[in-house]
Amino acid sequence: MDPKNVIICRCSDVTLEDLLELFKEGYSTFEELKRIKRVGMGPCQANTCGKMVQWEIAKYFNKPLEEVPFHNMRPFTMGVKLKSIKEQADEE
Amino acid sequence: MKSKADYVIIGGGISGCSIAYNLAMQGAKNIVVIDKSYMTSGATGRCGAGVRQQWGTKMNCLLAKKSVEFFENAKEILQYEGDIEFKQEGYLIIASNENEAEQFKKNVALQNDLGIPSKVLTKEEALEIVPHLNPEQVHSATFCHTDGHLNPFTMTDAYYHAAKRLGVEFNFYTEVLDIETKAGKITAVSTDKGKIKTNVVVNAAGGWSKEIGALAGVELPVYSRNHEILVTEPVEKMQGPMVISFSHNIYCQQTPHGAFIMGRGDKDEPKSHTMRSTWQFLDKMSSTVCKLLPKIGELRVIRQWGGLYNMSPDHQPIIGGTKDLEGFYMACGFSGHGFMLAPMTGLLLSELILGKTPSMPMENLSLERFEGQDLDEIETSVV
Numbered sequence: 001m002d003p004k005n006v007i008i009c010r011c012s013d014v015t016l017e018d019l020l021e022l023f024k025e026g027y028s029t030f031e032e033l034k035r036i037k038r039v040g041m042g043p044c045q046a047n048t049c050g051k052m053v054q055w056e057i058a059k060y061f062n063k064p065l066e067e068v069p070f071h072n073m074r075p076f077t078m079g080v081k082l083k084s085i086k087e088q089a090d091e092e
Numbered sequence: 093m094k095s096k097a098d099y100v101i102i103g104g105g106i107s108g109c110s111i112a113y114n115l116a117m118q119g120a121k122n123i124v125v126i127d128k129s130y131m132t133s134g135a136t137g138r139c140g141a142g143v144r145q146q147w148g149t150k151m152n153c154l155l156a157k158k159s160v161e162f163f164e165n166a167k168e169i170l171q172y173e174g175d176i177e178f179k180q181e182g183y184l185i186i187a188s189n190e191n192e193a194e195q196f197k198k199n200v201a202l203q204n205d206l207g208i209p210s211k212v213l214t215k216e217e218a219l220e221i222v223p224h225l226n227p228e229q230v231h232s233a234t235f236c237h238t239d240g241h242l243n244p245f246t247m248t249d250a251y252y253h254a255a256k257r258l259g260v261e262f263n264f265y266t267e268v269l270d271i272e273t274k275a276g277k278i279t280a281v282s283t284d285k286g287k288i289k290t291n292v293v294v295n296a297a298g299g300w301s302k303e304i305g306a307l308a309g310v311e312l313p314v315y316s317r318n319h320e321i322l323v324t325e326p327v328e329k330m331q332g333p334m335v336i337s338f339s340h341n342i343y344c345q346q347t348p349h350g351a352f353i354m355g356r357g358d359k360d361e362p363k364s365h366t367m368r369s370t371w372q373f374l375d376k377m378s379s380t381v382c383k384l385l386p387k388i389g390e391l392r393v394i395r396q397w398g399g400l401y402n403m404s405p406d407h408q409p410i411i412g413g414t415k416d417l418e419g420f421y422m423a424c425g426f427s428g429h430g431f432m433l434a435p436m437t438g439l440l441l442s443e444l445i446l447g448k449t450p451s452m453p454m455e456n457l458s459l460e461r462f463e464g465q466d467l468d469e470i471e472t473s474v475v
């Protein structure tokens with residue numbers, strides 16, 4: 001399949017072709033890819049694309065998957081409304 | 093990695109990258125940048141990347157004004173293919189009471205004197221620019237339409253690529269462990285990947301600049317502390333300017349990509365190097381934004397994180413050398429506004445290092461200004 005048509009990150013609209021271009025430029029870690037292309041930074045927090053990004057890094061740089069660090073996971077796992085957080089805080 | 097260099101820059105944040113680019117631009121060769129992690133892993137990649145010229149001290153005003161002039165043309169100057177996402181739709185600074193309004197009027201007078209096009213706005217005028225402001229929380233405001241914000245990753249990447257094209261060597265995931273000196277001069281920098289002989293070191297290590305100073309035996313009057321921030325899901329454009337309030341303790345912007353980014357300070361935060369996310373921040377941030385900008389309360393937070401502010405005694409940066417150690421230079425103590433000043437940080441420090449006359453007097457940026465007497469000016473317009 002044409003890498004242009006393979007969507008890796010649905011939230012931030014990043015294709016396999018985008019990743020391959022970044023690899024070619026020398027960006028080789030999940031942390032760098034995230035910051036340059038927003039891959040894995042959308043509402044799903046890389047829950048959908050994370051494994052695929054890790055896999056593509058391993059494939060391109062010819063490394064065992066377990067040697068490719070996963071990205072640094074931060075709260076939240078799911079989006080929460082600011083208003084709901086405020087209301088919860090007011091109750092406590 | 094080179095084993096010998098003319099200049100070793102410690103830190104691959106916006107400061108280190110700007111200094112490297114500016115040195116190379118002026119013809120310096122054999123420049124090496126070292127960072128213990130990935131590019132923008134420090135405060136740079138964690139910051140709000142807001143750029144404002146509405147400051148309370150002359151020095152900060154001038155540095156910010158000249159930096160804005162650079163950002164306006166940065167894409168062309170640095171020949172960057174990507175998008176630095178400079179959204180220049182102003183900073184709206186909210187005054188909550190008469191006292192704040194009085195101080196802001198003085199600030200605007202100073203800013204106007206220096207050629208910064210800021211102005212005082214009535215409550216009604218402020219609400220015209222940001223209609224979702226809660227009118228009950230607004231006394232008046234000040235506004236400067238040429239302020240704005242950028243994408244901190246791509247802006248740093250732009251400097252990085254331009255510096256690389258000029259021959260600068262970057263070494264990421266490489267940690268500086270020691271700085272060797274002999275008879276008041278630098279001789280080498282040792283890292284976990286080997287040693288580099290050099291006579292010039294630039295300390296652009298952000299939150300770790302005090303520790304880097306200590307490696308060279310130079311004591312720096314700075315400290316670090318965590319500062320938290322969050323981002324929401326992206327939505328259609330609803331806010332032009334960055335909204336900021338010192339009394340509510342908030343800054344809040346909508347990036348061109350659609351997400352809102354907001355943060356606040358905590359004066360009780362202890363000095364440390366921990367970069368953490370807390371529920372206490374989340375609670376306070378949510379309450380503050382719901383109070384000042386109620387409509388934004390409907391948005392979902394998707395991520396929160398922390399980063400280090402590197403504080404100096406007068407909340408203005410330290411950019412310069414030191415008489416105690418030849419060849420040792422620093423750019424640190426940015427006190428939460430080093431991103432926006434980076435173009436000037438790089439220009440001034442490179443001029444100083446290369447023995448040229450700096451484009452602006454640098455006495456008020458020197459390490460020596462903290463010796464003895466009272467400080468001339470302290471910046472109070474900080475979140």
Ligand SMILES: Cc1cc2nc3c(=O)[nH]c(=O)nc-3n(C[C@H](O)[C@H](O)[C@H](O)COP(=O)(O)OP(=O)(O)OC[C@H]3O[C@@H](n4cnc5c(N)ncnc54)[C@H](O)[C@@H]3O)c2cc1C
Pocket residue numbers: 102103104105106107108126127128129130131132133134135136137138139140141142143266267268269296297298299300304319320321355398399400401423424426427428429430431432433
């Ligand atoms: C939450 C938050 C919001 C902010 N908002 C704004 C804003 O809106 N506008 C603004 O202008 N500023 C803002 N700031 C401040 C701004 O981020 C910083 O002033 C600026 O990024 C400093 O850049 P720097 O390159 O000097 O330091 P850093 O980006 O911290 O870079 C220092 C680098 O040094 C490296 N390093 C440290 N020790 C070693 C070692 N021993 N060996 C090798 N490398 C080492 C680190 O890995 C790091 O990459 C904010 C900061 C935070 C935390």
